[in-house]
Amino acid sequence: MTAVTRVVAPNPGPYTGPGTNTWILDAGSVAAVIDPGPDDHKHLAAINERLGPTTVGVVLVTHSHDDHLPLAEQLAKRHGATVRRYPDLADRDVIRVGNLNVTALHTPGHTGDHISFWLAEDRALFTGDLILGRGSSMVTYPEGDVAAYLRSLARLSELRPRVLFPGHWDPVTNAMAKIEEYRTHRLDREAQVLAEVKRGPGTAEELARRVYGPELGGELMAAAEMTLRAHLKKLVDDGVVKLRTIKGREVYERSG
Ligand SMILES: [Zn+2]
Structure with a gap:
């Protein structure tokens, strides 16, 4: 050894x-x-x-x-x-x-x-x-x-x-x-993010608040949102989530 x-x-x-x-x-x-x-x-x-x-x-x-x-x-x-x-x-x-x-x-x-x-x-x-x-x-x-x-x-x-x-x-x-x-x-994280998008469309920031709750403050919320964005990118690439720009806002919604 x-x-x-x-x-x-x-x-x-x-x-x-x-x-x-x-x-x-x-x-x-x-x-x-x-x-x-x-x-x-x-x-x-x-x-x-x-x-x-x-x-x-x-x-x-x-x-x-x-x-x-x-x-x-x-x-x-x-x-x-x-x-x-x-x-x-x-x-x-x-x-x-x-x-x-x-x-x-x-x-x-x-x-x-x-x-x-x-x-x-x-x-x-x-x-x-x-x-x-x-x-x-x-x-x-x-x-x-x-x-x-x-x-x-x-x-x-x-x-x-x-x-x-x-x-x-x-x-x-x-x-x-x-x-x-x-x-x-x-994979649990990914399932959680997908479930939230299926519950209703939202921006990355809105989805982060919905997933993690409003009690998560400042720096931790920013990190949570960046984690969520990484998951959303994969879900968009996989074709299960769609990204649309609605009135200048980037909104994630379920695909199909
Ligand atoms: Zn490192």
């Missing part, structure tokens, strides 16, 4: 849980680092302290969000390593570092540039923000794509991983059950 250790970035919050997970993989004489994290010199120092005398051979990044990517160049420069991420990494590219072979899997949905990393010999999957250790992943309009997200989950499932190392929260040892939980959650 590859030794995997974690340094949690000091960026806890509603979307980051206890903070971003920076994963350090023991590759023999060198290490691979996945998701170096936010631009925070204390976090960089914590990563280097954990590495001790070990040099980083490669810095891998799951996606370009501010809580995953920013330290990549600084960390790589210090160790004379390279940064690898989408689109310089393509689907199924194998990164050889020390005694490890890490396979990149393009798994869009949370973002278009999202990559998961697969350690085949350990059946271990580094899922970034596609699957988290707790709660659910954000798939929000316009960068999120629900159809792509569901396809990415299906791909991960086909690998039959044993353990997931997510971008936030703890590792997941019941990997297959967690993937299924995420799939079901997303």
Whole structure:
């Protein structure tokens, strides 16, 4: 088994849980680092302290969000390593570092540039923000794509991983059950949105208020509306919901 250790970035919050997970993989004489994290010199120092005398051979990044990517160049420069991420990494590219072979899997949905990393010999999957250790992943309009997200989950499932190392929260040892939980959650959301459109037409904002209730305030309501828009886009693409502009308002209604 590859030794995997974690340094949690000091960026806890509603979307980051206890903070971003920076994963350090023991590759023999060198290490691979996945998701170096936010631009925070204390976090960089914590990563280097954990590495001790070990040099980083490669810095891998799951996606370009501010809580995953920013330290990549600084960390790589210090160790004379390279940064690898989408689109310089393509689907199924194998990164050889020390005694490890890490396979990149393009798994869009949370973002278009999202990559998961697969350690085949350990059946271990580094899922970034596609699957988290707790709660659910954000798939929000316009960068999120629900159809792509569901396809990415299906791909991960086909690998039959044993353990997931997510971008936030703890590792997941019941990997297959967690993937299924995420799939079901997303499909339940979709069914809920479709049911609401069938109840009566509305704009994305109106539908969000109807689905989530007026008690959801400010920032959370904005996030809920962007999640709902991502689902509406898929339902329109699937042909079950129609988007019409009525007196300058974009109204979603059932199709047929
Ligand atoms: Zn993210």
